Amino acid sequence: MPDVLVWLMKAGAIFGILLGTAAYLTLAERKVSAWIQYRYGPNRVGPWGLFQPFADLIKFIFKEEVAPAGANPLMFRLAPFLSAIPAMLTVAVIPFGPEVRIGEVATNLSIVDLDVGALYLLAFSGLAVYGPILGGWASNSKYSLLGGLRASAQMVSYELTLILCLLAVVTLSGTLDLREIVTSQAERGVWNVFVQPVAFVLFVVATFAETNRHPFDFAECEPELVGGFHTEYSAMRFALFFLGEYCAMIVMAGLTTTLFLGGFGIPFVEDPHWVLGFLAFMTKTAMFLFLFLWVRWTLPRFRFDQLMGLGWKVFLPVALVNLFLTGAVVSLLG
């Protein structure tokens, strides 16, 4: 089989997994929220409501796209794509599993293995900020603008913490390649979460802020801002914003798994079969996705100044000190 074909199949499969997971994440969100609130959740479309995402999709497709008067037409159309596409591109460097051998073809289970994978991921997840801010601005609505401003301020602030925590892991592993970070954890025999607990906690909280999820969802913030940056959006454009949000959640969960929970590695199992490795990765990622939902339906929303204070006055110094200590220990020992 030519390499291009293998690569295409791999890319198709991974994008399929991403979009499918995103679709079912919407169902999972509604189910989990329902269970926590003594309800059943969607259970009409198919058994246990399993076809609900498709019903939603059909509804989104057939709804009318409304643009407010005075909206900037180009930006208004562009913003949802700027929100969804970076989130979908970031999945390219996530290592979903170990090397796959089908017949005589051997390939790594990720779309690309970049030397600077972690950096690439951060760069593109940082671009996701353009969706909310441009969408909010182009809507010509005060709520949208406020939501967009908040989203961008928050994402830019928490990206620093995210990067510093990631750097602590990179310092330990000595590489920016995500696959090598996974193998280095397997070689050391201990997951990074036990070596870097502070970075782990900060990283997880920062991912919540970075993906605009509860308790930091100021970009939407229904009680004050109606719907935040997507107040004026409808139909497929609205769906694209949500696709972006859910894809970002999945990628961030996958990244946390890769960096701190040994990625596709299984404890005490040497060189597992690739199916097992893939399943291990998906299980760990699903755990984080559940955490996203669980936290959303547990914690109330912060206040915006509290969020900024937390990010700049607590997380950033702690992450810096953590990075410094990590660097000092690594350079002293190694």
Added chain:
Amino acid sequence: MVVVERKELTLAERLYLPEIFRGMAITFRKLFAKRVTRQYPEEPLPTTEVTRGQPRLVVNDDGNIACVSCGLCEAACPAYAITIDGHETDRTIEREPERFDIDMLRCILCGFCEEACPKDAIFMSDELELADYTRQALVYNIERLKRPKSALQARIDYVYRLNDRWQSSSSTS
């Protein structure tokens, strides 16, 4: 003057994380709690004889409706939902409605027609569902309003009991 003393937060409280985990433990337990949602179409609303649903016409055991088209319910109806045209019959009861329409979109389920009726011909049933595709289909005619007496018996008994109590209490005062 009330002096409010701010509680000094402990380190654990200021770290915030223990409390977050406590909250999450609570919500996690609720994941498996008993669901309270009523699965409506399969699990209908519980009704009793007190339930004031849509008005229905009583069909006596002889197969005729008790209504004599006196028009009192029409007059009592605050929503003008009832329209009656009467005509003569050969029976002992000399009149019956030729047309008895209740516009269910106007009906407010107040039960005044039931109170007004001198012949115990109209009662509030426990039927509450109301859905169709056109407005016209929701104007119920005489055939759609007919219900056998047995179906409404609980309500009829309840109304009699209520009337008895009202009469006895008013006579003593």
Added chain:
Amino acid sequence: MAEFLFYFLSIVAVAAGAGVVLSRSPMMSIIALLATFFCLAVIYLLAGFQFLAAAQVLVYAGAILVLFLFVIMLLNLGDTRGQFRLQDALLSGKTRLGLAVAAALGLVGAVAARRAPLGEHDAALHAEGIDDLTDVATALFGRYSLPFEVVSLLLLATMVAVLALAKRQRGPASQRPPEASATALAAPPPTPAPPPALPDPVASKEEVTS
């Protein structure tokens, strides 16, 4: 394929760069600038500089441009349509001078790039491509660590200078009230009659509640 992509991206980059300058709406300028950065990043990638490409997107597109966006939104700059005509701008002396300086600099840069002999170390790097992170790191923190630190110092100095400038601009207005109160304290009014004691609304409320 790569060559075609390079020329295509170059044309897009130059066109978007022109768009940044020529666009009348600041928002469109930002988007054009974003497109330029992207094309540059992909060109770096084509040349084999993965790190540079990622850093380009991360730093310029992800951080600096967002800052620009913020400033534009907060300043609420509208369309400059009608306030400004391209022909006037092109004909003004300052613009001509600026264009001339830019052209001269570009010429010098191009000549320098042509003429500059590659050092042995650089040549080796160039042959392999500096996509290896270790090379970048050793170059940045080993051989060029002094210039690197100097540049960071320069940035710090700029930041401090900007802060100082911003403070001074606001200074006179904010400094006046304290001075006034100081003089008032130094020279008390000649008739120190106590002002009629108006009950402090807060205090009286507290008395009532107690």
